[in-house]
Amino acid sequence: MAGDEEQVFRNFLARKGRRWTPERKAVLREVFAHHDHFDAEELHRRLRARGLTVSRASVYRTLGLLVESGLVAEVFVEDGHMHYEHVYGHEQHSHLRCLGCRRVIEFRDEALPGVEARLAAAHHFQVTGHKLEVYGWCAACQGKEG
Amino acid sequence: MAGDEEQVFRNFLARKGRRWTPERKAVLREVFAHHDHFDAEELHRRLRARGLTVSRASVYRTLGLLVESGLVAEVFVEDGHMHYEHVYGHEQHSHLRCLGCRRVIEFRDEALPGVEARLAAAHHFQVTGHKLEVYGWCAACQGKEG
DNA sequence: ATTTTTATTGAGACTCTATATCATTATTTT
DNA sequence: AAAATAATGATATAGAGTCTCAATAAAAAT
The missing domain is CATH 1.10.10.10 (Winged helix-like DNA-binding domain superfamily/Winged helix DNA-binding domain)
Incomplete structure (x- = not known):
């Protein structure tokens, strides 16, 4: 709320x-x-x-x-x-970052809850959250830098 | 190698x-x-x-x-x-961290490649990697701290 | 091989983030 | 209202990481 x-x-x-x-x-x-x-x-x-x-x-x-x-x-x-x-009041999300222009895009992926659940079960962890950052080159920055 | x-x-x-x-x-x-x-x-x-x-x-x-x-x-x-x-010569992996004892467990989850692929397609990104950290309380540390 | 070009090194200064100290002030409890 | 104690602000301090620059060394050119 x-x-x-x-x-x-x-x-x-x-x-x-x-x-x-x-x-x-x-x-x-x-x-x-x-x-x-x-x-x-x-x-x-x-x-x-x-x-x-x-x-x-x-x-x-x-x-x-x-x-x-x-x-x-x-x-x-x-x-x-x-x-x-x-983060309060916002759905959990992750970040996609461009290594060129440093732009950050927020995203949600349906696979993450499953990852948390599997880890909790496999390691007897009480999982409280996660931090996922995916990086690479956005359309505009591809080709720049080697 | x-x-x-x-x-x-x-x-x-x-x-x-x-x-x-x-x-x-x-x-x-x-x-x-x-x-x-x-x-x-x-x-x-x-x-x-x-x-x-x-x-x-x-x-x-x-x-x-x-x-x-x-x-x-x-x-x-x-x-x-x-x-x-x-990381060279090692399979990509993520980290599960205990907020109590700070122990770090490495893990691999089959869902991550899919996440990368979906993002690459959806945002025209050339994805080069990701960093995933899941945190919570290990079996031994559950109950400690409020 | 020698010379030239230019990246790298090391020492230390420096910047910046973040935390610690501590006397004073403010909140909460009694 | 008084006592107990947590929080604040100013400043000092610690620590991570970068920058400077003269000297050096690696690679390229001759």
């Missing part, structure tokens, strides 16, 4: 004996205000641009909690740092 | 107008001397322990070339830095 993420995060915090603060609220809102991938510094900049004063330290700390809560996911490392996306 | 990696790397370098040097040879050998995952600093330390003097800069540079050549793959980020594995 849209908008529900605040309640989910508050429940998560309460369960862990952590507190609900204005800073965490500001970060949560900013994270769910856009649908693009983002990184920690960009998030910090956007908050400041809105006139919200949340320190870098708190941005990083809150981001960690959001990932732990499952509301946000680490997507991939690019340019030497992590990139994220919010 | 085992041992072939040197020829593959030399061909790769030649094709790009890059040179075959003692430093690159030392790095290549060390990378293929073990079957575990490793990181750049560890690789550098192992080379020094063998009495081979290859600078950090050259280790990082060579690692980049090895990844580009396809002989080595970036596996995952842990503890804030990248971890690698050599």
